[in-house]
Amino acid sequence: MSTQTALRLTGRNSWEQLAAFQEPRPTAGKHEVLIKMRSAALNFRDIAISTSKYPFKVKDQVVPGSDAAGDIVSVGEGVTGFSAGDKVVVSFDQVTQYGPIKNWENGLGGPVDGVLREYISVPAQTVVKIPSHSTLSYAQWASVVCTGVTAWNSLYGVSAIKPGQTVLFQGTGGVSITGLILAKAAGAKTIITSSSDEKLRHVKEKYGVDFTINYKTTPDWAAEAQKITNGQGVDYILENGGSGTIKQSLDAIAFGGVISVIGFLAQASQDEMPDVSTLALSKAAIVRGIIIGSKQQLEEAVRFIGEKNLELPVEKTFKFTRDQVVEAYAYLTSGQHVGKVCIDF
Template structure:
């Protein structure tokens, strides 16, 4: 079947003040240039970053009338000259940052859905070097939405657990909240043989996560504000080996208090703010535990390849809570649902 010549594309039109400024248009389908792949996008996974960008809250540069969203999976429909290792029909995921092939991210200028156009469309041409093939192809158990969720949420969790000091079987990892990064991290840590602790302000969500995803321990941080002491109690005073820190200034003190000596606190979010006069002395806290406190900015293609291989080898089913369609009402509804924070796991859009 021949590829059509036009596609539906969603852009943030005009002022970035509301998710309701996302509007569809018909645009030409690009061609795969040398060393590029043309990919039919099949699913897009949403992140809090997409809400921040559409609402004018994102602190980095965003191009005008940007195509939002950074996380997608799909099928290769055309292979450009010199693009090795791919064939038409391959299932693939596309890296967040087309320039970050290995090592640390250098800047914020080449991430999809912000400084460059993103994934909320039907077709995209991208450098083959920024694409990872899914082992097993159509036989792999993961859906397109599950695969799309690996791009940011999955890779951020993987980087936090394996990026600088790899998690080992028998160690303990703590995850804040029940969003995509935390639930992906929980599954990855369990598959690697670690013990897991997850926090939330909702007993209902905690019970669900414990039953569905097998969290070893849960802590309600609203009823147990000093949740670090509870984490120490659960680890016989030793502390946890890894924390995926979602809160930022408002929770970093508890995270470091909960960490074992020499452990790793990966700072991935800034959802919990603190007044200036209540800012913790992170330097003193880090020295007190001899721990690593590091900022995680997703990860390179090389690391994404490791993650996709691990997920494939373990046959992991990834945490997609809800899928929306590709009509404008559905797209806006998906953003609104993510913003409501009702979800456990990932919110995705199926691109038809």
Template sequence: MQQVVIGTEYGTHNLATQDVDTPIPKAGEVLIKMKAASLNYRDWEVVNGQYHENFPTGMVPLSDGAGEVIKVGNQVTSFAPGDRVISSFWQGWQSGELKDSPAAKSLGGPLGGCLSEYQVIAASGLVKMPASMTFVQAATLPCAAVTAWQALITKGNIKSGDWVLVQGTGGVSMFAQQLALMHGARVITLSSSDTKLDTAKQNGALHTINYQTTPEWAVDVNRLTHGQGVDHIVEVGGPNTLSQSLACIAPGGQINVVGYLGGKDGSINPLQILQAHATVRGIAVGPTSSLQALCNAIDANGLEPLIDREFQWQDYRQAFDYLASGNHLGKIVLTF
């Protein structure tokens, strides 16, 4: 079988395809024939040595995959050959808080990931795909959708009628929009592109704002919510957007710090948090129980991820370049 590994140096152009023996599942493990894998911004950071933790060369990247069970190891009773499964981002974080699972590790760094024709994954780190989904759709869920779920549902206790602000139209943000709508919330979506904002609106955003032409977008958010502000924000911009977010969070609202696309350094005024009575919370994807809850919700409500483009897995360099271009809306998927 073939797999792709981080080469002797970081960089998308240094990724290398190699032939290796197909792995054999040990006790508690499952051998999966990968059918699709999706790209996250984190994966681009990992292969380019820009993640906050550097992983060794020779590691297989990509946290998110969906495939078919080929063989199960001893003691595996929850899966059987032919099952359609998705990988959980965190292996060993089953539920509750991450601090209670100190041995948990994520796929695609430090654990070998899904850019591989076959992969062995612990049965405890797999979930059956929603019945309605294709492999391509299911491969988009483990990182981006679970992050949005963890922020808005597991932690956020979102309610029908709540206001939600999503920043940008990438993978996490479009899932945040879709999951907020699934729960009856009202969504305001930001983007640098009017074309993408049109698509966000066609997919249910109540209001849209171009954050490049309107850098002080908090004023508009407050006007659109009749001075009330929004109840939940999924923050992907980091220091460049946090102060705007604090200026339009409703009293007692929740800001979920997920990303730092605008940079990793900056300062915030604590008085803004205090005066807003805001909860500012860090999110690190979520446990396997959140992936399972998301799949249950998709089984009940249906949800079709917004997929921008599919590439053959051998075209992984073009796929990473496309992600880096920022031209996508929603997810980018590799097919096997």
């Protein structure tokens, strides 16, 4: 019997509890495809799962990782449209084809085994082909699965971003930088915030962001965003802070604008919580929570990125060994990165 290496979390106190196991290589069942992994992108969800901070169901001794890019090795009975050799990415949620994700029961790397293993078998309906003409790396395509779809959902989920509109991104992580690239490709003006002048310079030079705001030296960044937009406000905001930054997002948003709540990196105490309902009403703003996105949105993002050959932001890659993956987790947690951290197989 053929075997493969798989990484599993033997405990959930630290990513140091990742361990390598030799396990039977899966096969493609009926309506499934077998994929040889080429790259996996890490997310802060992976950190939360490994440290018991993830608030949803996690399988015991789970294989972590949710973002897969690789090559189809074989197809199961009844599968059409795919063949061995196809380059593909795999949807985060193994059930949701369209519309919002309905629950947290089917996401790879949490309630079900994920992608930090050499081969995975998944339902063919969850797989999207990488455009054959693409020059992007497997790591760049892997980063589309959660990060790219989250950014796509934020900019196209309820209304499509239009040329000349303005988008504000909080921080310089993968979602923000990917969203910045998508927004600029759509002809939008872009603003990004960070506490680091060095990171802001880097994003300006490498990704061409139009405006930068250091929220440490300019704590009222909403007022600065209003100034940048001549008092019109920002049309879209990718809200990574959560309760600690939502008031400023509502102050910065344009009338009728869209705030996509993605993260909770800056929490406010209960007695300091802003009156979100009144602030949203006063601007006729849409405040929506984002749970990544459907397979349909993955298809849309892949098509858009492929057609424009957008250079997605992979900052650093590590090798698929237990020690290198542990190092990658630590690097992601350190906050040094601008863009994505990936594992190459």
